[in-house]
Amino acid sequence: MINCLVVDDEPIAREGMKEYISQVDYLYLVAECKSGAEAAGLLHKNKIDLVFLDIQMPNLTGIEFVKALAGPPLIIFTTAYPQYAIEGFELDVMDYLLKPISFARFLKSIEKVQSYLKTKDNNVNITNEFFFIKCNGKIEKIFTTDVIYIEAMANYVIIHTQQKKYITYITFSGICRRLPDHLFMRIHKSYMVAVSAIKTIDGDEVITSTVRLPFSKSYKEKVMNKIELKFIKR
Numbered sequence: 001m002i003n004c005l006v007v008d009d010e011p012i013a014r015e016g017m018k019e020y021i022s023q024v025d026y027l028y029l030v031a032e033c034k035s036g037a038e039a040a041g042l043l044h045k046n047k048i049d050l051v052f053l054d055i056q057m058p059n060l061t062g063i064e065f066v067k068a069l070a071g072p073p074l075i076i077f078t079t080a081y082p083q084y085a086i087e088g089f090e091l092d093v094m095d096y097l098l099k100p101i102s103f104a105r106f107l108k109s110i111e112k113v114q115s116y117l118k119t120k121d122n123n124v125n126i127t128n129e130f131f132f133i134k135c136n137g138k139i140e141k142i143f144t145t146d147v148i149y150i151e152a153m154a155n156y157v158i159i160h161t162q163q164k165k166y167i168t169y170i171t172f173s174g175i176c177r178r179l180p181d182h183l184f185m186r187i188h189k190s191y192m193v194a195v196s197a198i199k200t201i202d203g204d205e206v207i208t209s210t211v212r213l214p215f216s217k218s219y220k221e222k223v224m225n226k227i228e229l230k231f232i233k234r
Contacts, residue, residue, distance in 0.1 A: 001026055001027075001028050002026055002027050002028065002049045002050050002113065002114070002117070003028050003030050003046070003047055003048050003049045003050070004021055004027055004028060004029050004030060004048070004049070004050045004051070004052065005029075005030055005031055005032070005033070005039060005042060005043070005046075005048045005050070005051045005052070005073075006018060006021070006029065006031075006032040006033070006051075006052045007032075007033050007034075007035070007036065007038075007039045007051060007052065007053045007054060007057075007062070007065075008032075008034065008052075008053075008054035008057070008078065009034045009035060009054060009057045009058060010054070011034075013054065013078070013099065014032050014034070016101070017052050017078065017101075018032060020101075020103055020106045021052075023103070024107070024110060026114070027050075027110065030042070030046050030047075030048060031046065034057075035057060035058070035059065035060065036057060036059070036060035036061075036062065036064070036065035036068075037059070037060060039051070039053075039065065040065070040068075040069075043069070043073070043189065044189060044216065044218045045218050047173060048073045049073055049074060049117070049171070049173055050073060050074045050075075050076065050094075050113055051072075051073055051074070051075050051076070052076050052078050053065065053066070053075055053076065053077055053078065054077075054078055054079060055077055055078075055079040055081060055084050056079060056080070056081060062077060062079070063084065063087060063091065066091050066093070067091070070152070070189070070190045071151075071152025071153065071154070071172055071189060071190040072154075073173070074093075074094050074113055074116070074117075074171075075091070075093040075094060076093065076094050076095045076096075076097060076109055076113070077093055077095070077096045077097065078097045078099060078101060079096070079097075079098065079099060080098065080099040082098055084096075092154060092155055094109070094112060094113050094116065095109040095112060095113075097109060117171060117174065129143065129144060130142060130143045130144060131144065131179075133159070133166060133168040133170075134168060134169065135166045135167060135168050136167075140166055142159060142161060142166065144179075144180070144183055144184075144194070145194075145196065146161040146162050146163065147159060147160070147161050147184075147194045147197070148160045148161060148162060148193070148194055148197045148208050148209075148210055148211070149191055149192065149193040149194065149197065149208065149211065149213060150172075150175060150176075150179075150184070150191070150192040150193075151190060151191055152172035152189070152190040152191070153167070155169065155171075156168060156169055156170070157170055157171075157172050157175055160210075160211075172190070172192075175192075176192055179192070182195070183195055183196070185198075185219075185223050185226065186219055186223075187206050187213060187214075187215050187216065187219050187220075187223055188213065188214050188215065188216040188219060189216060189218075191213050191214065193206055193208065193213060197209070201215065201227075203215070204216075204217075
């Protein structure tokens with residue numbers, strides 16, 4: 001299932017996109033919103049794989065919105081203005097749909113997204129003890145006990161280990177879903193940390209032996225509940 005968000009200041013455009021999404025069984029509409037500011041809040045609180053994003057919106061354009069995101073989900077621009085196409089594709093968006101959007105063109109775009117996600121998820125093979133990734137044309141074996149944290153970087157992730165860092169072509173949400181949740185915790189929209197690497201939690205930071213990572217409020221309750229289960233009780 002691909003979790004979607006529709007962002008457009010025009011109600012009619014949002015209704016049309018919602019109707020298209022409802023006709024594809026592997027798409028799930030998490031929410032709709034009318035501005036980039038509203039969308040930013042939803043991205044913090046929800047797991048979003050794909051955003052259908054208008055470009056011309058008041059206060060914050062779609063292009064400005066994408067540039068402001070760290071580790072954004074996949075983006076499909078939906079706009080009536082073809083002159084933004086080059087700038088849009090320079091942001092590594094999945095597609096650029098010109099309004100009015102036909103259902104056939106919508107489906108072509110979604111098939112591209114589905115193919116992309118399958119390819120990226122196949123770049124990681126995971127067990128509890130170790131996993132393999134594709135990195136620089138090679139297959140690398142990484143032991144889970146060596147991982148300190150994982151960082152989102154555009155359409156890639158950086159896996160920081162005790163020895164070195166690896167960059168692999170996979171979605172951040174994809175690797176987060178597949179890593180064992182008793183060994184790793186997502187603490188921020190752009191960071192996942194190995195439980196064994198956590199030294200201290202200090203307010204809005206998670207501290208390891210090598211780095212201080214931001215601890216987002218939207219993930220704090222879930223993480224703290226999991227940690228409390230490991231407390232030694234009196």
